[in-house]
Amino acid sequence: MKTASDGVDVVHTPEQAAGLELAPLLVLDPLRHYFDAHGLGGGDLTWQRIGEGQANLTYLIVRDGERFVLRRGPRPPHPPSTHDMVREARIQKLVARSGVPVPEIVSVCEDPAILGVPFYVMRFLEGEVITDPIPAALDAPEERRRTALAAVDALVELHAIDVSSGELSSIGRPDGYLERQVRRFSALWDQSTERSLPELHEVGAWLGAHVPRTQRPSVVHGDYRLGNLMFAADAPARVAAILDWEMATLGDPLADLGYFTATYAVPGGSATPIELTSVTRLAGYPDRSELIERYADRTGLDVSDLAWYQALALFKAAIFCEAMYTRWLHGERPGDTFAPTLAEGIPAMIADARQFIRHA
Structure with missing residues (x-):
């Protein structure tokens, strides 16, 4: 201190x-x-x-x-x-x-x-945020598995909140949420960058042309990943708190599932700057398909269009990271060691988004 x-x-x-x-x-x-x-x-x-x-x-x-x-x-x-x-x-x-x-x-x-x-x-809240390394109490193979499944279950509970009335109904406009996300972030790119990355515009155009139908509205966290969850310090693995609500609004719940799974590190997957919890590549952690299946089973939502939401997640992440990179170039983030990695990291995110599109 x-x-x-x-x-x-x-x-x-x-x-x-x-x-x-x-x-x-x-x-x-x-x-x-x-x-x-x-x-x-x-x-x-x-x-x-x-x-x-x-x-x-x-x-x-x-x-x-x-x-x-x-x-x-x-x-x-x-x-x-x-x-x-x-x-x-x-x-x-x-x-x-x-x-x-x-x-x-x-x-x-x-x-x-x-x-x-x-x-x-x-x-201050006692607990563990899992980035690297894994807390000892959550490092056994069965706890690694429970950790990821607990993250899915917490997301299911968040998306189960009734947003049809009360104060929560005023925090966003779920109608047209996906279309606005594509338009808003596409416009932010021009405000955030000083370089040309035509592949990003191609991703944005594809997203705009293939917007899926929102099945029901929910609270959307907007940055839902393991690194934004605090787990209890002891086993069994359980979520003690969801952190970092800056992006939260009302919208399509699959946007959170898309972001969670698109940024979830898997063996053989490419590393990008937003892969902030790389330990899920290790044995014991479930793969993406198991996490998606658990969410679908517990919510009843159709996840057949999830690749669109995964591509959207990386499209948005590339754009807000570009703003950080540009500010660093302008000397507004002194001492920042993360921003320099974005010179190549953002094109890597765009490449991953294109990979999800190819499997859509």
Whole structure:
């Protein structure tokens, strides 16, 4: 844990922040005053960057042994309607009322005077996020299998929430969701890139010409993968919380299944920058077909068009990753080691999307 500023991403005062070319990510003095005013611990504030998210940023904040998690967007500017921390917090509170496991949100700050952008604070939740390596308690072959199946079951429970009425019905417009996704991300490409990748436009054109019929609306997480799930620290494997709700809305539930399976690493599959939990290549983890079959059996949904949703997942991922890459080229992501990999990583994602299309 750290207490001092690093002079770039973290500073102590707004005056220090004003003297920087790039806005810092934490400003410790006003943040400490905010925590004091909202009864969030006491004493000195220590901080540590946690998580492997590349868009929004997450920090562990500790005060007198009491732990909190702060989540904020990246440095501005960024495209409109992205990195909306207030909306993200609201959706988590709403799905929590339906029994979906999420961290407890204790405060939401819309005042830009604190950090320059909105943020929210959660209570720290004990558990394991599986990227690499596998936690010891979940590493036996039977626990590897249970881990992936538990992820599917949590997705089934999320998609079972009634969104026909109540506050959740207001978080999105499920009618036309798939068409809007293709149009919106196609338009974002031109705002996000400084290079020509014609294969991406070919994928977008195919998606637009073959939009499947949505069978029923649901809450869509939008970034559903093992790396955005927290598992209980002991066996048997079970999901303790679903994390990172920035992309959540109402739409077609198969969009989540497509993203989950398209980014799920399998033996012999190509590696891309969004393959953030590569351990599922190891023995014991189910293959994609078993996960898809389990979801279909438990929801009754027809998954015969899933390749379209898998291609959509990689199309969208390529575009939002391109925005990160371009910002890195402009010097807006100093010290970033992920963004440079996107020079070749994004064409690899597009190639995988084309592979799903060939099997559609």
